[in-house]
Amino acid sequence: MLRNPGRARQGTGRHDGGSRWQAVQARDRSADGAFVYAVRSTGIYCRPSCPSRKPRREQVVFFPLPEAAEQKGFRECRRCHPRAFPMRDARIETVARICREIEARILADPGMDVRSDAQLTLAALSTPVGMSPHQLDRAFRSAMGITPRQYADAQRMRRLKSRLKRGDNVTTALYEAGFGSSSRLYERAPSHLGMTPAAYGRGGTGMKIHYAIVGSPLGRLLVGATNRGISALYLGESDGALRAALRKEYPGAGLIPDAPGQGAKGRGKLGEWVGHILAHLRGQEPHLDLPTDVQATAFQRRVWEELRKIPHGATKTYTEVARAIGRPAAVRAVARACATNPVSVVVPCHRVVRQDGNLAGYRWGIQRKRELLEREGKAARP
Numbered sequence: 001m002l003r004n005p006g007r008a009r010q011g012t013g014r015h016d017g018g019s020r021w022q023a024v025q026a027r028d029r030s031a032d033g034a035f036v037y038a039v040r041s042t043g044i045y046c047r048p049s050c051p052s053r054k055p056r057r058e059q060v061v062f063f064p065l066p067e068a069a070e071q072k073g074f075r076e077c078r079r080c081h082p083r084a085f086p087m088r089d090a091r092i093e094t095v096a097r098i099c100r101e102i103e104a105r106i107l108a109d110p111g112m113d114v115r116s117d118a119q120l121t122l123a124a125l126s127t128p129v130g131m132s133p134h135q136l137d138r139a140f141r142s143a144m145g146i147t148p149r150q151y152a153d154a155q156r157m158r159r160l161k162s163r164l165k166r167g168d169n170v171t172t173a174l175y176e177a178g179f180g181s182s183s184r185l186y187e188r189a190p191s192h193l194g195m196t197p198a199a200y201g202r203g204g205t206g207m208k209i210h211y212a213i214v215g216s217p218l219g220r221l222l223v224g225a226t227n228r229g230i231s232a233l234y235l236g237e238s239d240g241a242l243r244a245a246l247r248k249e250y251p252g253a254g255l256i257p258d259a260p261g262q263g264a265k266g267r268g269k270l271g272e273w274v275g276h277i278l279a280h281l282r283g284q285e286p287h288l289d290l291p292t293d294v295q296a297t298a299f300q301r302r303v304w305e306e307l308r309k310i311p312h313g314a315t316k317t318y319t320e321v322a323r324a325i326g327r328p329a330a331v332r333a334v335a336r337a338c339a340t341n342p343v344s345v346v347v348p349c350h351r352v353v354r355q356d357g358n359l360a361g362y363r364w365g366i367q368r369k370r371e372l373l374e375r376e377g378k379a380a381r382p
Helices: 015-025 066-071 088-108 120-127 132-145 150-165 170-176 182-192 195-202 239-249 268-281 298-307 318-324 331-339 366-380
Strands: 036-037 044-045 060-063 210-216 219-225 231-238 253-256
Touching: 015 060, 036 066, 044 066, 060 066, 066 088, 066 132, 066 150, 088 120, 088 132, 088 150, 120 132, 132 150, 210 231, 210 239, 210 268, 219 239, 219 268, 231 239, 239 253, 298 318, 298 331, 318 331
Parallel strands: 210 253
Antiparallel strands: 036 044, 036 060, 210 219, 219 231
16 A cells, blocks of 8 residues: 555655555556656656556656646546546645636636636635635645646646647737736746747648738728638738738748739639628628638637627627627627637627727727728618
């Protein structure tokens, strides 16, 4: 039997884990839930009874719970699923529950800023588990080596890295990770990423986006698309600014301009889609139903799908949209999903207003939002 299994701490290759190493060698099922072990050469952590190939002792590190191993960058074994096995020591299991609670809340509301949300304070986390804030802080530090707040921050940084690797632009990634401002992200970037977020994101798989810039009733219009759908729809005054915005949105993509003079008459799907968009902006095609090809989180997609249900000539509030997707408390996250929408007009984020009727912010300017709503309102009247 193991001595004080619940108090097993992270090993560093020393002989303080002798009994744990014996349990791993024997694939001792009775040791499951007492600790997990990670293998440096594979980057995977397991239960003591895992049937996988036995590692060399110098490659093994011990952790009191799965979340502590993940905090150090190890991945869960797909054979023994150590996360699914409850920890034996009550205090360690409580810490594991708190870790899962933090992860669940971040996943449930991706736009939630951990520094301003009262649900992630020590007082809020400790009450449901019957501990005082001080007791939870001590237990968490003992098992994880960091505070609950630092753990939440680390989870957001992991989320950010994942988004950037997938090719998300920096603006979308930082808000989806819950960083309230770019300054909070960039001050942590060197230590967590080793480079700026934009440079990190360029390592993601790129897309090939063809784009055209034409005149429209609302100024210069840029439409970018893959062969699957529209990836960008921007409005502005300067062609150069629109190109810069497209590059910022998709830093890892290959951007291919339409041939000069083609414009809305360009070949293939892009020219056809530009024609539909121009007709819509002129009031000739009220119902715009075009395919999109954008990088988005599940939450963003839910919001954007709801926006496409808002009828031409109508508006909804951010609160109404949040309720419609079954997330009434996520009003702020809904606003961020609107603000990071890369395909305006096709996904009509301009149809969302504040509770008091104020138009609030719009990526392409309040005046354009007002003009869009006025045009649609007039077209909807008999």
